[in-house]
Amino acid sequence: MPLTLAHVSDLHVSTFGDTFHDRARIVKRSARVADTSAARLEVVWSEAGWRVLRERETRGKKLHIVDPDGYAHPLPSKSQSTLIDPIERAAEKACRLEARRAKTLATADPSLGALATLAESTPKNSNVRLLRAVRQVEASDVDFVAITGDLTDDGDGYELIEAAFDRWKSAGKLLAVPGNHDLYLFPLAGSGRPRPSQASKRAAWLAFAKRIGLLVQTCGAWVRELPESDTIIVGLDTCVRPQRRFFRHNGAVGEEQLAWLKTYASSNAWKSARHRVVMLHHHVVPLPHGVGRRAPSEIGMRLDDAKSAAEIFDEIGVTLVMHGHRHISEERQPAGCKFRLLAAPSLTLGCRSGDGPSFWRVKLDENVHSTRVYIDLEPVDEDEDPGISTEQLPEADIHDPS
Ligand SMILES: [Fe+2]
């Protein structure tokens, strides 16, 4: 029986849909849960778990916005709103953030019209973009959805992914591997927002993997055997190695997963399958992003053991490798390799070539058929420090948020 799947990648959802790719709009909030127990505070507005608190001692001049998770948000200035009353301004900000919050969108099931309204004022919001993109994945009528990492921008927002892809999740047909954004940490100056730890990020990924029915081995890999479609899909974790330095996002499959893969490949199930598919986040070969362009810098981004991984993929007869990470849409059969390769761009932010978001619709029958399906969304430019090119920065300061 033929199998169809949507290869999507790099969703970059987050608590409020803000991403490192649009740093000017990062939602700042307290790094720790705010202490709101003091008797000096009174609630002057509340809705959906959000509160605006006033300090009694300042005769009502000092206000605080606190979100449903207990984090404090800065008050909007007069120039950020047409409202004159500061309490109304604070409530307006709370309502705007609440409407884009991953937890809220996960249960709200907003209509296309409602999503269009949200997108009008925040066109780069990845949470809103995901829900709009999924409508087009649904229209492509695929059996499985395979996500190749960077599901989240900073380890939060999994519930929105589960809600968006519920049709496949509830059928046990949602597959995923983690990316560097899901598991590694970012250099963030100051205390502008809560900071996850490597342990909290890994726990969130593993809990998500369990909820969608993936049996992740201790080495980080999982396997799904689909004998009715003559197919086996293996997921590899390229961030299974603890991050060495926080500005380094290099990945590695690692000896343990490669050994597991070789052992698994000796099974009859693997040897007799027609399609032997591997999903991973980091790229196996550097990819140019368009005709006449060089591959983007590899610093801090590469797969350290790409060579040995590719050799083993060929040795055990992998037929198709699917990955994400560089936000580049490309299909190729790399020189010197027997496997085919599909690189998916970001489903929410687009492709580095300048193309808008897209995904691969893959049909596996006697052959592999892949079609690029474009999503009707504009690409999101990556913000760079003004006037500073990555070539001018010392390696330690280079941050590429793919
Ligand atoms: Fe990535």
Ligand SMILES: [Fe+2]
């Ligand atoms: Fe990414």
